[in-house]
Amino acid sequence: MQAILFDELGLPAKLKTPTGQPSTNEEALEAIADDHPLPRLILDYRGLAKLRSTYTDKLAEIVNPRTGRVHTSYHQGAVATGRVSSSDPNLQNIPVRTEEGRRIRQAFVAPEGWVVLAADYSQIELRIMAHLSGDEGLLKAFQEGGDVHRATAAEVFGLAPEDVSANQRRAAKAINFGLMYGMSAFGLARQLGVDRGEASDYMARYFSRYPGVHAFMEATRQQAHRDGYVETLFGRRLYLENLTSRNQALRAGAERAAVNAPMQGTAADIIKRAMITVHAWLGQRKDDAHMLMQVHDELVFEVRAEAVEEVRAGVIERMSGAAQLSVPLLVEAGVGANWDEAH
DNA sequence: AGGTTAAGCGCG
């Protein structure tokens, strides 16, 4: 494919893979999509081929003949941060972001007389960052209950929340997420398509408005170097080997992992606590609801239709109460005939 | 036949 795109058609090879080959990934093809009709066709083909090979064809062929369902395996010890993973098949990466993809999700249906209930934590990692950092501005944003990305944009750009543009909100959202991943100004610039100076300016304004977040991140880095590990709110540790590597890239990567792990790991701890109490509660009831899946910040159930409001309320109460943070743990729950409709 | 690596891409 590289030969056709870059040698025969002479399109510019703008990106390279880690091994030095000309990249044909999504970002690389997007960059040359205006120069020739082929890149767009390849992108469309890839998206559809992925859906078909990984989901449409595969899930249909692994339906268990005895139960008529697909059954995943969950793993408690596979993820560094403490999340559970899912395999054979992985039910934690069922498509949701595109309309074609959501048609896969619509195949996850409840039996006659039952409905699908999907309950997910709203912005759980950002709320945990507010709690762990104690930053006044971020705490206030969540305590007031509004749109946190809009609130961030208002702070960073010096506007009233109602005057924030869609693009400014998008930038603020990228900053909020990027920070939790240890992103640099370089990475933010690439993500937003602005120059490095502008991205640096955004980050500087963010940290001046949320100084507690900055202090928390620095403290996390220092603790990681001092102790060789970081930990979640509940004290589960992640040891990081590469913090002392002579290789600068490995060391920087370990620092980013260290910054992220308290948030991702605490979120994993919280949903595990919720799963324990929800499961125990359902076990005390008549058999009208089953917990089916966990997708990092979401739990999926099948529920007898006549019990759905009671179960929804009970699930929300237990998920929200799974930890006492200095901000509310908001849970959003939807109901439908299939998993897509439940969102 | 079965394993490994690289590239790419689905999700939170």
Place this chain on the structure above:
DNA sequence: AAAGCGCGCTTAACCT
């Protein structure tokens, strides 16, 4: 020199 965290699956290429 690299530049955003955490996974699992498919395909192609290559190896034992």
